[in-house]
Amino acid sequence: MSTYKGAQPNLNLREDLNNVLYINASHNETSLVHLTSKYMIDQLTKQIRNDNEGSSQNNSTDSEKTYSVKERNLWEDKLVAYNVSHPAANFRLMNGKGSPEDEEHFRPVREIAEELNTADVLVIAAPVWNFSFPYVVKQYMDIAFQPGINFVDESASSADSDGNSIYIPVTSNKSLVIVSSSGGSYNESIDFLTPYLIKAFQMVGFDHSHVIQIQRAAFENRENLTEDANAQADIISANIKHQFHQGHTRDKATIQHTGSSGHHGTRIENVNRK
Numbered sequence: 110m111s112t113y114k115g116a117q118p119n120l121n122l123r124e125d126l127n128n129v130l131y132i133n134a135s136h137n138e139t140s141l142v143h144l145t146s147k148y149m150i151d152q153l154t155k156q157i158r159n160d161n162e163g164s165s166q167n168n169s170t171d172s173e174k175t176y177s178v179k180e181r182n183l184w185e186d187k188l189v190a191y192n193v194s195h196p197a198a199n200f201r202l203m204n205g206k207g208s209p210e211d212e213e214h215f216r217p218v219r220e221i222a223e224e225l226n227t228a229d230v231l232v233i234a235a236p237v238w239n240f241s242f243p244y245v246v247k248q249y250m251d252i253a254f255q256p257g258i259n260f261v262d263e264s265a266s267s268a269d270s271d272g273n274s275i276y277i278p279v280t281s282n283k284s285l286v287i288v289s290s291s292g293g294s295y296n297e298s299i300d301f302l303t304p305y306l307i308k309a310f311q312m313v314g315f316d317h318s319h320v321i322q323i324q325r326a327a328f329e330n331r332e333n334l335t336e337d338a339n340a341q342a343d344i345i346s347a348n349i350k351h352q353f354h355q356g357h358t359r360d361k362a363t364i365q366h367t368g369s370s371g372h373h374g375t376r377i378e379n380v381n382r383k
C-alpha cells in the first residue's frame with residue numbers, strides 16, 4: 110500500500126475565534142442537548158459581539174473580525190452518500206494520479222472536511238444511543254476526517270511511544286464542546302461516547318475539549334436539568350473566550366480539571382490537552 114501524503118502539517122494555529130460549527134444530532138427542537146448547545150453558542154456569541162463592539166469603539170483592527178455560526182443538522186441535512194470510492198479518489202488525488210472525475214467525485218467530501226478545518230469551536234449535540242452516539246455522528250466523522258485535508262497520516266513510517274500510529278492535525282488550538290444526554294445514569298466505565306469523540310477530534314486539531322453530560326433525562330425534572338446544564342455552558346463559553354483571547358501562549362499549558370455539580374445528574378469536564 111502506498112503512503113498517504115497530501116497536505117503538510119502546517120499546524121495552522123487558530124488564534125481568533127471566527128467560526129463556530131454546530132453539529133446537531135439531537136432528537137428534536139426541545140431536546141436537552143439541543144437547548145443546551147444553543148444556549149452555550151448564544152452566550153459565546155454575546156461575549157464575542159460585546160468584545161468586538163468594545164474594540165470597534167477603540168478603533169482597533171479587531172473590529173474587522175468576522176464571526177459566524179453554522180449549524181449542520183445531521184438528521185435533516187443530507188450528507189454525501191459516502192462509500193469506499195471517495196477515499197479511493199482522495200488517494201489518487203494525493204498521489205498526483207487523480208482525474209478531473211476524481212476531483213468532482215471527491216468535491217462534496219472535500220467541502221465538509223475543509224469546513225471542519227475552518228471551525229475554531231465545534232459543538233456536538235448527541236444523545237446517548239446504546240452507550241455511544243447515534244450513527245449519524247460517526248457518518249459525519251467518516252466523511253469529514255480526510256487525510257491530506259485535516260490531518261497528515263504518518264502511520265506507515267512512525268508510531269508513538271505506546272506503539273500507536275501517528276496522525277498529525279493540520280490545524281490546532283481549537284475547542285470541542287460535547288453536549289450529551291442519557292435517559293439513565295452512567296459512569297466512565299460505560300461511557301463510549303465522550304472518550305472516543307475527544308480522542309478522535311484531537312486528530313483533526315481540537316486539542317481543547319469540554320464536556321457537558323446530562324444524565325437521567327428520563328427521570329429528572331427537565332427544568333432542573335436545563336438550569337444545571339446552562340450553568341455549565343456559562344463556564345465553558347467563558348473558558349473558550351479566554352482561550353482565544355490568550356492565543357497560543359496559553360495553549361502551551363496543560364490544564365485538566367473535572368468538577369461535578371452533582372445536583373440533577375449533570376456533569377461538566379474541561380479538558381485541555383496537548
Ligand SMILES: Cc1cc2nc3c(=O)[nH]c(=O)nc-3n(C[C@H](O)[C@H](O)[C@H](O)COP(=O)(O)O)c2cc1C
Pocket residue numbers: 135136137139140141142143236237238239240241289290291292293294326
Ligand atoms: C435508539 C436509542 C438508544 C438509546 N440508548 C440509551 C442508552 O444506551 N442509555 C441511556 O441512558 N439512554 C439511552 N437512550 C435514551 C436517550 O439517551 C434519551 O432519550 C435522550 O438522552 C433524551 O435527551 P434529550 O432531551 O437531549 O433528547 C436511547 C434512546 C434511543 C432513541
